[in-house]
Amino acid sequence: MTEDRTIKILQLYPREMNIYGDWGNVLVLKQRLKWYGYNPVVEEYNAGDTFPEGVDIIVGGGGQDSGQVVIQQDLQELAPTLRALADDGLPMLVICGLYQLFGKFFKTHEGTLIPGIGILDLETHGGDVRLIGNVLSVSSEFGEIHGYENHSGQTFLGPGVEPLAEVRKGEGNNTKDNTEGARYKNVVASYLHGSLLPKNPAIADFLIQQAAIRKFGSFEPTPRSEEDLAELSKLSEMARQHAGQRPR
Amino acid sequence: MSSFSILVGKLVRSASKLRGGGSALPGLVVEKIDPDFIRRTLADLPLGVAVVSGTNGKTTTTKMVVELLESQGLKVFTNRTGSNFTRGVAAALLGEVNMRGRLDADIAVLELDEAHAVHFVKLIQPRYSLLLNVLRDQLDRFGEIDKTTRLLEQIARATTETVVLNREDPRVAGIAESLTTQRAVYFGLDASLRSTFPNDDEMRGSLAEALAATQEADVVLTRVGEADADFLVDGATRTSGLKLRGVYNIFNAAAALAFARTITGKDTDAEALFTALSNVEPAFGRGESLTVNGQPLELVLVKNPSGFRLGLKSFAAHGYSTMIAINDNYADGRDMSWLWDVDFESLADGGVDVVSGVRAYDMALRLKYDDVPVRTVEPDITDGLKRFIKDSPGVPMRIFCTYTAMLAVRRELSKITKVEVVS
Numbered sequence: 140m141t142e143d144r145t146i147k148i149l150q151l152y153p154r155e156m157n158i159y160g161d162w163g164n165v166l167v168l169k170q171r172l173k174w175y176g177y178n179p180v181v182e183e184y185n186a187g188d189t190f191p192e193g194v195d196i197i198v199g200g201g202g203q204d205s206g207q208v209v210i211q212q213d214l215q216e217l218a219p220t221l222r223a224l225a226d227d228g229l230p231m232l233v234i235c236g237l238y239q240l241f242g243k244f245f246k247t248h249e250g251t252l253i254p255g256i257g258i259l260d261l262e263t264h265g266g267d268v269r270l271i272g273n274v275l276s277v278s279s280e281f282g283e284i285h286g287y288e289n290h291s292g293q294t295f296l297g298p299g300v301e302p303l304a305e306v307r308k309g310e311g312n313n314t315k316d317n318t319e320g321a322r323y324k325n326v327v328a329s330y331l332h333g334s335l336l337p338k339n340p341a342i343a344d345f346l347i348q349q350a351a352i353r354k355f356g357s358f359e360p361t362p363r364s365e366e367d368l369a370e371l372s373k374l375s376e377m378a379r380q381h382a383g384q385r386p387r
Numbered sequence: 388m389s390s391f392s393i394l395v396g397k398l399v400r401s402a403s404k405l406r407g408g409g410s411a412l413p414g415l416v417v418e419k420i421d422p423d424f425i426r427r428t429l430a431d432l433p434l435g436v437a438v439v440s441g442t443n444g445k446t447t448t449t450k451m452v453v454e455l456l457e458s459q460g461l462k463v464f465t466n467r468t469g470s471n472f473t474r475g476v477a478a479a480l481l482g483e484v485n486m487r488g489r490l491d492a493d494i495a496v497l498e499l500d501e502a503h504a505v506h507f508v509k510l511i512q513p514r515y516s517l518l519l520n521v522l523r524d525q526l527d528r529f530g531e532i533d534k535t536t537r538l539l540e541q542i543a544r545a546t547t548e549t550v551v552l553n554r555e556d557p558r559v560a561g562i563a564e565s566l567t568t569q570r571a572v573y574f575g576l577d578a579s580l581r582s583t584f585p586n587d588d589e590m591r592g593s594l595a596e597a598l599a600a601t602q603e604a605d606v607v608l609t610r611v612g613e614a615d616a617d618f619l620v621d622g623a624t625r626t627s628g629l630k631l632r633g634v635y636n637i638f639n640a641a642a643a644l645a646f647a648r649t650i651t652g653k654d655t656d657a658e659a660l661f662t663a664l665s666n667v668e669p670a671f672g673r674g675e676s677l678t679v680n681g682q683p684l685e686l687v688l689v690k691n692p693s694g695f696r697l698g699l700k701s702f703a704a705h706g707y708s709t710m711i712a713i714n715d716n717y718a719d720g721r722d723m724s725w726l727w728d729v730d731f732e733s734l735a736d737g738g739v740d741v742v743s744g745v746r747a748y749d750m751a752l753r754l755k756y757d758d759v760p761v762r763t764v765e766p767d768i769t770d771g772l773k774r775f776i777k778d779s780p781g782v783p784m785r786i787f788c789t790y791t792a793m794l795a796v797r798r799e800l801s802k803i804t805k806v807e808v809v810s
Contacts, residue, residue, distance in 0.1 A: 158523065163727025163753075170756050203531045273721060287722045334727045337752050374755055374764075378748035381766070382723075385715060385745070 161200025163334030176361035201235025260299025274309030286331025392421035434494035441519025451643035458663030508545035575604035692728035708779035712792035743771030
């Protein structure tokens with residue numbers, strides 16, 4: 140039997156929800172999979188498309204408020220599929236706008252209720268200040284997480300999710316508590332872009348490992364080049380160090 | 388009162404010049420003792436005030452518009468970009484007005500930063516405005532590009548006569564809908580060039596839909612050559628030689644042409660206009676070419692994904708040594724995410740010689756993920772630049788840099804070569 144090492148990455152709504160370098164997260168997963176000896180395939184899903192079969196990792200990004208409005212209806216139709224996959228342990232990364240819409244609702248500043256798809260037990264309320272700047276947070280699972288936030292919605296977690304990390308610099312989910320992002324099964328949700336995965340390879344590797352385990356029963360990297368991986372780790376580490384020293 | 392404030396302002400201006408200081412102080416002084424100075428002085432101009440705004444290309448385009456209008460025999464007052472806009476304008480005005488507060492000019496052409504727009508257009512209504520683009524930079528200042536669009540919309544609505552709009556940028560073109568009494572004029576691209584200028588909505592290319600040109604444009608860029616370009620004007624194609632480099636500058640040349648034609652109307656001397664265009668030199672740091680050790684060294688300012696992508700497209704990597712310097716200071720934008728929206732594959736063959744700046748490692752990491760070899764990572768720009776020049780003997784050099792990185796590079800270069808000093 141020839142060994143199939145294909146991992147299919149699906150980028151959700153790249154047309155509307157792809158700002159602040161969200162493509163970077165997809166690229167990092169794709170390249171790391173390649174370096175680990177897997178065969179990555181990247182597909183896009185936009186409003187109105189047919190949801191593909193055999194997806195192994197889902198990545199969703201941020202968008203403008205107007206982008207959220209455009210995908211709203213389609214996302215509701217996709218909700219049962221996404222919820223089933225999340226409950227089944229499919230690794231997903233959702234950033235900013237899609238993070239908010241993976242929650243129960245987004246109540247805008249003007250009081251309009253934009254329904255979410257409720258995969259994550261959390262709600263978002265439009266705020267009157269925009270939270271913008273470098274963020275340093277710490278997670279017991281992934282260590283220091285570096286990124287940049289830019290959002291006006293403030294997210295509050297319910298009992299059904301854990302925060303992704305605790306904020307050391309910046310705001311994170313809201314201005315009230317010190318939490319940043321959310322964790323549920325293999326879903327990682329965060330306000331941080333920057334992009335998130337390049338400077339936080341531990342999260343990228345978590346998603347990759349979970350995808351491999353879910354599909355093949357185990358994660359067995361066969362690195363094509365140890366040298367490349369070593370250089371990559373060094374560069375990520377240096378980028379993290381410099382990011383951590385920058386002003387808010 | 389007014390001549391008193393002008394006298395004081397002029398005195399402070401000469402004093403701070405002697406000290407070698409910046410331009411903001413005299414502006415600040417006048418602002419304090421005579422807040423109406425700018426409005427009053429500009430209000431007298433026979434052709435009023437023309438503003439140029441947009442997220443990218445303001446400086447070069449403003450420079451082009453000034454030179455195009457001068458070719459038509461107009462006396463033009465203009466400003467250099469300053470950290471504080473009104474103060475910078477006040478300081479520039481002080482240098483030009485006579486003791487009675489009269490400005491000897493026909494028109495003021497001002498580069499207007501989106502952030503200062505709201506305040507400024509309340510103070511002074513422009514007669515003409517040129518709105519270039521709404522690209523995805525400075526999101527750390529404005530939050531969303533839709534918000535940036537609304538800032539430009541305010542400029543358009545405050546304009547008293549004509550607004551010149553980029554037909555190819557859906558956000559800018561859309562501003563036409565908010566116009567009431569103003570006339571809209573467009574500049575645009577030929578359909579064959581549209582794919583060369585992907586806008587931010589077409590960032591991830593595969594689904595790009597070329598927008599149909601629904602608006603008649605006053606000036607259309609129809610071809611971009613090595614050192615010239617074709618423009619369709621009044622139904623005829625004109626070829627113009629160009630000293631400007633980079634397709635984005637050349638598209639902005641179409642903007643400047645449309646703007647100048649709008650201002651001078653049917654009196655426009657087309658021959659003089661195109662001669663002037665062929666002589667416009669790039670604004671500093673914008674595709675500027677210097678000479679270092681007998682080799683050309685080009686500076687390409689990059690501030691956002693679209694600009695960087697166009698920069699990479701405009702300048703073939705082959706035959707050049709390449710340096711990239713990325714800072715994340717306030718004026719550059721602190722958010723580094725945009726580097727991930729640029730494809731660097733075109734640099735893969737030759738690699739990048741030096742990566743420098745505060746965020747050198749972010750950049751090096753980005754290049755690594757595109758399989759672009761990087762020879763040296765040196766966050767210190769002085770050291771990085773020395774290394775770059777030393778390692779590139781006999782080879783033309785090119786440096787892609789963010790705004791404050793460009794200032795640092797120029798400062799260092801001025802120690803070894805002649806670099807125009809911009810006050």
